Amino acid sequence: MTSAISVTELTKKFGDFTAVDKVSFEVEVGEIFGFLGPNGAGKTTTTRMLTGISSPTEGRAEIMGHEIHSFAAKERMGVVTDLSNVYNDLSAWDNLIFTAKLYGLNRRKREEKAAELLELFGLYEVRKNNVREFSGGMKRRLTIAMALVNDADVLFLDEPTTALDVQSVKMIRNLIRQLNESGTTIFLTTHNMAEANELCSRIAIISQGRIGAIGTPEELKSAMDKMHYLEVVFDHTPEDFISDLRQLSSVREVEQHGDKYRLFTLTPSDTLLELFDIVQAKGVKPHTVNTLAPSLEDVFIELTGQDIVHRGEFQKQKHGRKRGGGR
Amino acid sequence: MSDDINLLSRVKKEATRAWAIGWKDIKVYYLSPPTLMFGIMFPFALFFTFTVGRDLSITEMLPILFSQTVFWAASTVGPVVIPLERRTKTFDRYLSAPMSLCSVILGKSLAGVVFGVLVSAVPLIVGWLFFPFQIVDIVLFSLGIFLSCVAFAAMGIMFASVPTESVGNIMMPMNFVRIPLLFISGIFIPIESLPPLGQVVSLFSPLTHTLILIRCGFGISTYPIPPPVSVCALLLSGLVFLLVSRQFHEINKRRE
Numbered sequence: 001m002t003s004a005i006s007v008t009e010l011t012k013k014f015g016d017f018t019a020v021d022k023v024s025f026e027v028e029v030g031e032i033f034g035f036l037g038p039n040g041a042g043k044t045t046t047t048r049m050l051t052g053i054s055s056p057t058e059g060r061a062e063i064m065g066h067e068i069h070s071f072a073a074k075e076r077m078g079v080v081t082d083l084s085n086v087y088n089d090l091s092a093w094d095n096l097i098f099t100a101k102l103y104g105l106n107r108r109k110r111e112e113k114a115a116e117l118l119e120l121f122g123l124y125e126v127r128k129n130n131v132r133e134f135s136g137g138m139k140r141r142l143t144i145a146m147a148l149v150n151d152a153d154v155l156f157l158d159e160p161t162t163a164l165d166v167q168s169v170k171m172i173r174n175l176i177r178q179l180n181e182s183g184t185t186i187f188l189t190t191h192n193m194a195e196a197n198e199l200c201s202r203i204a205i206i207s208q209g210r211i212g213a214i215g216t217p218e219e220l221k222s223a224m225d226k227m228h229y230l231e232v233v234f235d236h237t238p239e240d241f242i243s244d245l246r247q248l249s250s251v252r253e254v255e256q257h258g259d260k261y262r263l264f265t266l267t268p269s270d271t272l273l274e275l276f277d278i279v280q281a282k283g284v285k286p287h288t289v290n291t292l293a294p295s296l297e298d299v300f301i302e303l304t305g306q307d308i309v310h311r312g313e314f315q316k317q318k319h320g321r322k323r324g325g326g327r
Numbered sequence: 328m329s330d331d332i333n334l335l336s337r338v339k340k341e342a343t344r345a346w347a348i349g350w351k352d353i354k355v356y357y358l359s360p361p362t363l364m365f366g367i368m369f370p371f372a373l374f375f376t377f378t379v380g381r382d383l384s385i386t387e388m389l390p391i392l393f394s395q396t397v398f399w400a401a402s403t404v405g406p407v408v409i410p411l412e413r414r415t416k417t418f419d420r421y422l423s424a425p426m427s428l429c430s431v432i433l434g435k436s437l438a439g440v441v442f443g444v445l446v447s448a449v450p451l452i453v454g455w456l457f458f459p460f461q462i463v464d465i466v467l468f469s470l471g472i473f474l475s476c477v478a479f480a481a482m483g484i485m486f487a488s489v490p491t492e493s494v495g496n497i498m499m500p501m502n503f504v505r506i507p508l509l510f511i512s513g514i515f516i517p518i519e520s521l522p523p524l525g526q527v528v529s530l531f532s533p534l535t536h537t538l539i540l541i542r543c544g545f546g547i548s549t550y551p552i553p554p555p556v557s558v559c560a561l562l563l564s565g566l567v568f569l570l571v572s573r574q575f576h577e578i579n580k581r582r583e
């Protein structure tokens with residue numbers, strides 16, 4: 001069986017700066033594949049290459065077995081870009097009709113599809129209004145609607161839920177599930193771990209242009225659980241206090257960052273109870289106590305075992321060539 | 328056999344999509360202020376600048392007018408549309424749509440061609456109603472108008488392929504080319520009265536060939552260039568402009 005998306009060593013450079021660095025992965029037909037990473041990780045750049053908007057510097061990719069720049073590949077995909085790129089000078093209706101023309105739908109199909117999608121996205125009442133007057137969320141919904149006109153086999157969604165209210169987010173997530181159930185492969189870009197967890201069958205974590213790990217949400221979650229920690233600042237710390245903290249049974253590891261102590265734990269509440277016992281015994285007062293969930297970068301490091309060195313340096317170590325500049 | 332059918336259906340698909348782009352641009356941008364200013368006001372204003380006080384007959388004057396309408400109207404639409412579409416990122420839609428870059432560029436040129444023809448129809452109708460003149464060679468006249476619209480629309484697209492999001496960034500440099508072209512193309516100064524070097528240079532300006540063909544259409548051929556040469560020159564310049572545009576867009580895709 002051919003993969004829905006097959007990517008081999010895809011690379012994008014902007015001058016000296018490598019935004020996407022030899023990324024390879026496969027997405028099977030019928031998957032919801034999450035592409036998760038912090039700001040500036042290279043998610044949008046990758047999506048733009050996969051959808052033919054930008055040419056890769058190196059590497060190749062295929063959509064349903066067709067080379068990305070081919071007519072056949074483009075016919076089979078739908079695209080929601082990171083910005084809501086609607087035609088401000090056209091009505092919502094005309095936006096959909098025009099998009100449907102670009103995908104070769106005949107007149108009857110165009111009109112059916114436009115009406116159906118406007119209805120689905122709650123825009124039917126305002127279909128004749130100029131899109132310029134739309135709110136950000138309405139434009140976002142219209143952008144998603146426009147990506148659905150051609151019943152694509154592979155749908156690229158670059159942070160589809162930005163600018164949407166809670167209700168719309170819920171509706172879009174349900175829609176993504178429904179589309180997937182009816183056979184659409186989905187490539188979902190997001191920096192929201194909860195969203196990726198909720199929707200995706202597999203998730204790739206990308207940071208600084210490299211894929212750190214690809215796994216199921218469960219794998220990701222167990223990595224994340226390990227990364228919870230309490231951050232405590234004490235009024236004073238007696239001699240060798242850190243090894244006392246390390247004795248606590250629920251604590252995996254302790255790190256000291258200035259006057260802050262980070263207690264890594266799988267069960268923050270147990271650690272909290274243990275912490276109170278020890279501070280009383282030692283006559284120490286905690287100034288501040290915070291429970292912190294890991295950031296995407298933390299998870300990335302945990303999963304890959306690689307520290308994210310400053311963007312310039314890592315590659316120099318790894319590939320002996322220059323990276324950086326540009327920021 | 329089935330390859331032929333595939334090719335034919337592919338060409339049909341590309342053509343209808345290109346037309347969809349052209350038609351949308353026509354509907355949306357024909358009434359925008361920069362289109363009106365550079366596409367309609369400019370050619371007529373320049374025409375009067377060039378002709379008033381020059382004791383010319385109507386048959387001498389009309390070719391100048393037509394050359395101005397095709398030149399300005401056709402080349403203006405692309406530079407108005409493309410930067411705006413870059414700013415709103417709607418241009419990206421064409422790149423991910425199932426159509427070749429060539430069809431996108433042809434579609435974008437189409438609006439310019441149609442605009443050039445429409446604006447030129449105005450003096451044709453007005454002239455035909457109120458002034459006595461005769462088009463002697465309708466074929467050369469039509470070819471002159473149509474091929475010039477194609478060439479200049481493509482020229483506009485070429486300038487608009489520079490990656491910028493502001494209309495002014497394209498209009499400015501383009502006017503640096505458009506205005507000097509007027510002086511070497513026999514519009515203001517007849518080619519015959521240019522120095523020999525000027526005459527040679529003028530043959531490289533597509534606008535010269537516009538004027539030659541339109542004048543032939545009106546039955547005045549004072550300059551010894553056979554019309555087929557001018558037809559070829561216009562076709563060739565249109566083709567070159569389109570190919571350069573495509574190359575620019577390929578480069579943009581690599582850089583963005």
Ligand SMILES: Nc1ncnc2c1ncn2[C@@H]1O[C@H](COP(=O)(O)OP(=O)(O)OP(=O)(O)O)[C@@H](O)[C@H]1O
Binds near residue numbers: 191326327
């Ligand atoms: N056209 C460009 N020219 C130069 N650098 C660029 C360009 N586009 C993106 N970059 C850089 O490439 C890197 C990756 O950007 P990209 O937009 O792909 O990130 P992202 O993962 O989508 O982030 P976000 O979550 O903020 O959307 C960033 O450092 C960005 O500054």
Ligand SMILES: [Mg+2]
Binds near residue numbers: 044045082158
């Ligand atoms: Mg992005």
